[in-house]
Amino acid sequence: DAGVIQSPRHEVTEMGQEVTLRCKPISGHNSLFWYRQTMMRGLELLIYFNNNVPIDDSGMPEDRFSAKMPNASFSTLKIQPSEPRDSAVYFCASTKEGARNQPQHFGDGTRLSIL
């Protein structure tokens, strides 16, 4: 079975540029999460979608960050304009909601470097 697929795996860009990260959740999963991982802050939840609807975006750092889920098989996380402090590994995870002990399945992440 295909797992959560993220692209690109690595992104290096200059500050001020727009960055778009992509995620394809596992087929049949109805919940999707975007996380950011840094050495200083560990894993932080940015936003949570359920049935394609954003439920909790309280973790989104600021207005420069936006996320969409136009359908059940695709989500994007966009940063515009990007800043060096946005450099991190961004993970997407999905799960099938309905039982509280269902684990989240993670993609391999996008390593983002803003110069």
Add this chain to the structure above:
Amino acid sequence: GDSVTQMEGPVTLSEEAFLTINCTYTATGYPSLFWYVQYPGEGLQLLLKATKADDKGSNKGFEATYRKETTSFHLEKGSVQVSDSAVYFCALRDGSGYALNFGKGTSLLVTP
């Protein structure tokens, strides 16, 4: 709010040594508890889980017991291998929530 505290790393062990990584939590209600493992350059993978007090999760020789009285979920393995070198994350999900609260992670290095 809910939180997870893990022992600081890095932990360095020789092959075949006994491993313990401590994890304690603070939560209201009755959370589910998880251990995830992250190998270099990869995402997090579920290692094991426990959903109620006294449950023991186990996988690949790793074990952890949900201890409500001590609010702990320590990870143990009797004999580690070089291939176990990774970062280990303890996490909880409360009964009414959807999000995982992760600890900071503990880096493990196993040397031959």
